[in-house]
Amino acid sequence: MALAENGSPWPPPAVAPLYREMGTDDAWYSGDRRRLADVYQHQAHRNDGRRRLWARHQHPQPGRHDTRLHVPLPADVATMSADLLFSEPPSFTVADPATQARLDEITEAGGVANTLLEAAEVAAALGGVYLRVTWDASFTARPLLTAVHADCAVPEFRWGQLAAVTFWRELPSDSATVWRHLERHEVGRVLHGLYQGTADSLGTRVPLPEHPDTAPLADSLGAEGDAIETGLDQLTAAYIPNIRPNRRHRGSPFGRSDYQSAHDLFDALDETWSSWLRDIRLARARLIVPDGYLRDHGPGRGASFDDDREIWQALSIPPSETGGGITLSQFAIRVAEHQQTAEAITRQAVQLAGYSAQSFGLGDSMATTATEVTARERRSMITRDKKARYWAPALADMLLVMLRLDGTLYTPGLAPERPTIAFGDSVSEDPQTVAQTLSLLQQAQAVSTDTKVRALHPDWDDAAVRAEVDRILAETGAAVPDPMQAGLLP
Structure with a gap:
């Protein structure tokens, strides 16, 4: 083609x-x-x-939009x-x-x-x-x-x-x-x-x-x-x-x-x-x-109403005239x-x-x-x-x-x-929900540190998970020392 x-x-x-x-x-x-x-x-x-x-x-009126x-x-x-x-x-x-x-x-x-x-x-x-x-x-x-x-x-x-x-x-x-x-x-x-x-x-x-x-x-x-x-x-x-x-x-x-x-x-x-x-x-x-x-405002200039005016001069409106006052429309x-x-x-x-x-x-x-x-x-x-x-x-x-x-x-x-x-x-998953779930599993002694880290960080690879687990165990004192390195064995 x-x-x-x-x-x-x-x-x-x-x-x-x-x-x-x-x-x-x-x-x-x-x-x-x-x-x-x-x-x-x-x-x-x-x-x-x-x-x-x-x-x-x-066809909006002049000055008005759609x-x-x-x-x-x-x-x-x-x-x-x-x-x-x-x-x-x-x-x-x-x-x-x-x-x-x-x-x-x-x-x-x-x-x-x-x-x-x-x-x-x-x-x-x-x-x-x-x-x-x-x-x-x-x-x-x-x-x-x-x-x-x-x-x-x-x-x-x-x-x-x-x-x-x-x-x-x-x-x-x-x-x-x-x-x-x-x-x-x-x-x-x-x-x-x-x-x-x-x-x-x-x-x-x-x-x-x-x-x-x-x-x-x-x-x-x-x-x-x-x-x-x-x-x-x-x-x-x-x-x-x-x-x-x-x-x-x-x-x-x-x-x-x-x-x-x-x-x-x-x-x-x-x-x-x-x-x-x-x-x-x-x-x-x-x-x-x-x-x-x-x-x-004078011939040809129209008229206006000032709604902020506080003092009004006397107006020649009969007091008994119906609708002679201000009416609110809403x-x-x-x-x-x-x-x-x-x-x-x-x-x-x-x-x-x-x-x-x-x-x-x-x-x-x-x-x-x-x-x-x-x-x-x-x-x-x-x-x-x-x-x-x-x-x-x-x-x-x-x-x-x-x-x-x-x-x-x-x-x-x-x-x-x-x-x-x-x-x-x-x-x-909401971080708070994950934390509560892991805490309950920890209390029940039903989860390892490795599993907890993987659940909290599912995007980490094995090396990153292993490093984090080692840090957690070291900080909590749960790490078990190598007997050879600790000099416990002849």
Whole structure:
């Protein structure tokens, strides 16, 4: 296969419907009110008889702003998904010690844990994300793992597995011309192409040096002028679906967004909060005063009322005139009704996304142990485990690619292995609870010092645990001296 042909429509018709859906999800994820209004006001085909909040054309009075309020629940949902998966960094292990040391160096120096956290959040919003392995010897002496968002990729699947993918990006331009850089990943090679076109057409392919952002790539291309040979029998990119199946596209290999079917709930939540804020604005105390209480500023200059004035001169108002005094106007705020409605909508939205209401602070806020938290958030934990099963194979493949490339480019003699992925605990035990548990076990003489140290520091290796145990035994006087060293034996 090769790069896209000149004049191809862009985005390709095969993925254009998916891109439109991702555009709507992205607007909710961004929380930008203007983007939400643009998305819904330009979707004339979605005339389902319901006047969505963000589909209404607002014509505020001069000097007043748009009073619609957005609640960032969609962003919270995406963040929750990422936190459940990667708030505690996963561990990557291989059998060979030298390979393990190099793998640790690559993942720690490259900030792989942070890349995964970002990728998981975007995947929850857009329905999936791509992991890409790249390298740049002029920049760093190790392979790099990067995340590519799903709306910047054109994938090709075979039997439900990613067979090739073309990543693309728009480059800066000072004219109406749209410059696009296409990066196609195939088994054994990566192709690059620069195109000069329009907003909806890829246009004509031109040499990479024609744009400063792609000019450095020209020196690394092979004899054919557009490809970089990897020498590997596997792709240097992988697709991770957020979760399957995609209810809108049954049988599709694409994952579904956590927002699927929840857009109306998000809109209703925004409308509820906007109504609540409107009640607060209308409930501000206002004084209604007769004309005689106003101070005349002269012809054409109007009149005003000074509510801080303490002494008033005599006013020519008949004492028996009804309504001749100052009237206070203040409406009630429907707090309970709005709060209950907003909470009910939020519960339904997060449940639809696959999470427990307790994960979003809806419920008992009393301090609990990690076991109790896990029990209360069982639905969230089930969703986390389901998503982790999609992440583990693809992530292991990309780490293997990184090791293989590292052995070829930077570390000769390295023995690449496919790492084993162990996801971290999403709920950390409270230190006070751990201390109380260890204290009770100590009183029952049912735990050793080594076990206590390992329970308190699960991330320590054997050498660190042994050193800490020796220090504890020495400080408490429980260390048993070596008879030979103490001179007790002849």
